[in-house]
Amino acid sequence: MEKLREPLCEIAQCGLPFALEAMGERWSFMILRAAFNGVRHFEDFLEALGIARNILSNRLSRLVEAGILKREHCADDRRRIEYRLTPKGMDLLPAMLALRQWGEKWQLGVPANPVLCDARDGMPIRPIGITAHDGRALSPDDLTWRERAELEAAVAFEPLRKVL
Amino acid sequence: MEKLREPLCEIAQCGLPFALEAMGERWSFMILRAAFNGVRHFEDFLEALGIARNILSNRLSRLVEAGILKREHCADDRRRIEYRLTPKGMDLLPAMLALRQWGEKWQLGVPANPVLCDARDGMPIRPIGITAHDGRALSPDDLTWRERAELEAAVAFEPLRKVL
DNA sequence: GGTTTTAGGTTGCAACTAGAAACTTAAACT
DNA sequence: AGTTTAAGTTTCTAGTTGCAACCTAAAACC
Incomplete structure (x- = not known):
């Protein structure tokens, strides 16, 4: 472990703070998880996560802004909005699974x-x-x-x- | 992506919420990163991260409580306290690297x-x-x-x- | 045209988070 | 004994997060 050392973030160009800026908030990973499980609509996220409406609204906006989700009107019912993972969002799957596996291994009995x-x-x-x-x-x-x-x-x- | 679907957390035993409970707070990953880089002492975390003393104190306590860091007095100078990664903490390295690589790939130019x-x-x-x-x-x-x-x-x- | 559905904004309130600065405690140093 | 150092804790402040409940706008449905 001694070998694993690097200058801290002021010096190094480190991606971790950038990742945390996009995904560091409390519900972000849970929303991402739901999205990976096929949840696409506002009300479905709401029910799946038990999150307050305004928080969900805010988080979805941020995730869209960060390019992790894309927001588009359904073709068939144009008042419905679909939130779908972008390639950038999909690319978070290894990180999410790694976290999840850790939780399963160490926290979940x-x-x-x-x-x-x-x-x-x-x-x-x-x-x-x-x-x-x-x-x-x-x-x-x-x-x-x-x-x-x-x-x-x-x-x-x-x-x-x-x-x- | 359609195949990748699972019951949400009320039903499934999912490790992600447990992982987030331990590591979901704003500074947790940055503290972990510093720990991987060999930072061990309170004042060094303070300087490396630019975090407020009370928040650092609180986060370190939580990480110790979660079993991610262990807290022990130095043998040579017993007023000094060392925070060191436990095996459970070390095991977060893949998750942290995955997040970091994502940040580098997508956020950092x-x-x-x-x-x-x-x-x-x-x-x-x-x-x-x-x-x-x-x-x-x-x-x-x-x-x-x-x-x-x-x-x-x-x-x-x-x-x-x-x-x- | 009126109702319903979907998405989301607004308001009010409680709890938490974050920071700066001062204080505390115990050990070490001289 | 007095000073310094490390690791906090406390206090005060401001800002953010989170929830509930209600309100709005637009599209679809009847």
Whole structure:
């Protein structure tokens, strides 16, 4: 764990504060979860989450503004509004699952049910973890920070796979 | 994405609300990040985060209470207190990195620096994602929910790897 | 045209969050 | 013994969050 150290946020360009700015509020992840479960309409979010109307209204607006949800009128019933995940919102699924798995593992006593599985073979997904470029599982001790410049020089020969 | 649906939290035993209960507050992830970067003492958190003393005090207490940090007096200087990550706290690293990578990818304009790398070969880590039991990358469309009972019956022959 | 439905704004109130500054306590240092 | 340091706690203030209940606007339905 000693190796895992970086300058704090004033210096580093760190994505965490930006992520928290968009998703750090109390209901944001629960709304996202509902959206992943197919909830699309205001009243359905309201019922699913037990949240106050004005808070929901405010959060949905913020999530739309952040580009995580998109807001559009239904074609068939134009007073109805659909909130749908954008690609940017979909891309939060690993983070949400990682949080959820952590909650299940450490906070929730019972094994979770239902279990999220691979649709192709029906097997449970692997716990979300940190993996090397070649797929090996990494522990916190296996990690280190490198300057981008240094890194790009080092891999000048082999093509650098897109990271982050 | 249609396949990815589950009963909402009243019915399902979902770990997400539990995770958010512990980590959902505004400064929690930033404190965790500092802890991963080796910050251990009250005054150092204070300086690193620019947070008010009373809020920091409150958050540290909560994180200790949640078992994410442990609080102990230094052996050499017993007025000093060290806050250190517990295994439970360490286990939040994938979730934090996933959030951070998302923030870097979607919110932060510039490529992040420094880059988190595998210490063994110096290559950048793979973006955190969802993988099947055999390591294949999965997209949201590849996911489905299965009842635990059904699943355990189905894999009665092959040993079910520990999940979550 | 009147009613219903959907989405969401407004108001009022209680609780919580956040910050600055001063105070406290215990240990260490001299 | 007196000072300094680390880690808080307390007090006061302002702002935000959250809920309930009611109100509005627009579209659809009859």
